[in-house]
Amino acid sequence: MIQIIDGNEVAGRIRSELETCLDTLERNGVVPGLATVLMSDDGASETYVSMKRRACDELGIESFHYDVDPGAPADVLLERLDELNSDSAINGVLVQLPLPDHVEEQRVLERLDPLKDVDGFHPENVGRLVTGTPRFKPCTPHGVQRLLAAADVDTEGKDVVVVGRSNIVGKPMANLLLQRSKLGNATVTVCHSRTNDLAEKTRGADVVVAAAGVPELIDGSMLTDGTTVIDVGVNRVEADTEKGYELVGDVEFESAKSRADAITPVPGGVGPLTITMLLYNTVKAASLQENVPVSLPE
Incomplete structure (x- = not known):
């Protein structure tokens, strides 16, 4: 008999295990924070960001959101990323793709702090993945x-x-x-x-x-x-x-x-699973940045 693989059920199990990790972080005074950045009027992108923020709220990860005018110069987005990179309350930064045509995606990805790149797209994190020592798996x-x-x-x-x-x-x-x-x-x-x-x-x-x-x-x-x-x-x-x-x-x-x-x-x-593994990476980022070991689900 064919097995229909239930993503919701698998994701639920992983989130339950992440709750234990969050308890460990909380006992050490750490509440992970995820920042989402949206530079688009696309309805689908807005929906994806809303789903990610809702998932954070449900699990106990603090969520921050920033809209950037899609018609603004690329430097406006890059300056926002610089601010988020230096904000200690934020452990993970996610820039919702795709970006407007006038904004070079690779330049944006390279501007992220690799330790906060919870999508795993920064060249440093891609290199670690390819060489078999991934920090954040996409x-x-x-x-x-x-x-x-x-x-x-x-x-x-x-x-x-x-x-x-x-x-x-x-x-x-x-x-x-x-x-x-x-x-x-x-x-x-x-x-x-x-x-x-x-x-x-x-x-x-x-x-x-x-x-x-x-x-x-x-x-x-x-x-x-x-x-x-x-x-x-x-x-x-x-x-x-x-x-x-x-x-x-x-x-x-x-x-x-x-x-x-x-x-x-x-x-x-x-x-x-895509959203759940984003939460996973955010918890991992907080653990690494705050030097609080947690037992992430394998």
Whole structure:
């Protein structure tokens, strides 16, 4: 029988364990603080920020929020980051992406204090990840690892195909799965828009991680019986609903679940883990900055 991997249930377990870490920090006079920075009028970005702040409030992490006029010069955003870098009440800083076209994303990421970069996108943190000594694992790839572990999927020696090569998901996902660790040791193939015969690659996989941002790119015909499918995609497509759209993943769920042993739904799969691992990184950042050891869930 197919296993539908419940992201909400897995995220709930991890948050319960983080509460123990927060108790330890509180006994030592530390309350972690996360700052979100939004330089956009995009409704989806505003929703994501609201969800992250609500999650902080529910767990007991102090949240701070800063809006920056999307039409302002890049220096306005950079100056705000300088202020947050030097604010001892703030342990983690998250700049909601994407940024306006006139703001260079890499310049912004490099301006963050690497010890407060809870997204794990600063070049120093990327380098640590690639060399096998990560400080902060990027939230979505780390969440995928936790989902695989929760589903008792052992990646050691397995063939994993990651579809997508973004800096946010695809590349760090591949690096994490390659690591010499209990959540890694896989043989990883990264596919993308220039890959010839994507179906041939996915049919040869024990695990497929779909993160291309293309609605229902992968269907059951592209999978082999017994595959584990992790669908990172969240895409709005027109639908005859009250909102006028529905959310679908990068995987065509109904046909894929007829071939897979385990699969994540959209929504309710990877999404809850992305936010939970952001909370995880914020707790870790507070622990490192305040030199208060905590037992983070493994």
